[in-house]
Each structure stands twice: as structure tokens, then as C-alpha cells.
Amino acid sequence: MSSEPWTIESIRDALGNPTLAQRFLGEINRAPAHELLGVFAKWERIAKDTLAAVQRGREIAAAEARGDEPPGQWINGTERLQQAAARIRSQGAA
Numbered sequence: 591m592s593s594e595p596w597t598i599e600s601i602r603d604a605l606g607n608p609t610l611a612q613r614f615l616g617e618i619n620r621a622p623a624h625e626l627l628g629v630f631a632k633w634e635r636i637a638k639d640t641l642a643a644v645q646r647g648r649e650i651a652a653a654e655a656r657g658d659e660p661p662g663q664w665i666n667g668t669e670r671l672q673q674a675a676a677r678i679r680s681q682g683a684a
Contacts, residue, residue, distance in 0.1 A: 596634045604637035606644070
């Protein structure tokens with residue numbers, strides 16, 4: 591998002607997902623006047639977080655395409671997942 595102020599239209603567009611955008615529009619349209627700013631602020635934050643996640647995903651994809659390690663700190667959860675899988679199998683799960 592540029593330095594332009596957020597609008598209902600820009601929030602809708604930033605959400606990307608039509609279902610989520612429809613939910614936003616429904617909430618903003620049904621909000622009583624005294625709650626409009628709160629609803630707008632909530633969805634503005636969601637839109638900003640969505641754009642940041644998309645940008646982060648693009649950076650990770652670009653790093654992997656170059657053969658680099660993805661940026662940021664990563665936790666290796668392999669052992670934890672293997673332990674959980676073993677525990678589930680021991681309880682009779684397929």
C-alpha cells in the first residue's frame with residue numbers, strides 16, 4: 591500500500607479474498623454510526639497484516655527460487671512433529 595490513506599475500497603482490495611472482502615463490506619455496512627471507526631480500524635489492521643504476509647511470502651519464494659535460505663528465523667519442528675505422529679500412531683490411529 592502506498593502512503594495514500596486507507597479507504598473502504600482499498601481495504602476491500604487489499605483483503606484479496608472475495609469471501610473476506612464480502613465479510614468486511616457486510617460489517618462496515620451494518621455497523622452503527624458510533625461503531626464505524628472501530629470496525630474500519632479493525633479491518634484496516636487486517637488489510638495491512640494481509641499485505642505484509644503477501645510481501646513476506648513473495649520474499650520467501652524469491653529467496654527459494656534463487657536457492658537461498660528464506661529470510662528470517664525459522665524453527666525446525668521436525669522432531670516435535672515426529673514425536674506427535676508417533677504418539678498418535680501409538681494410540682491406534684492409522
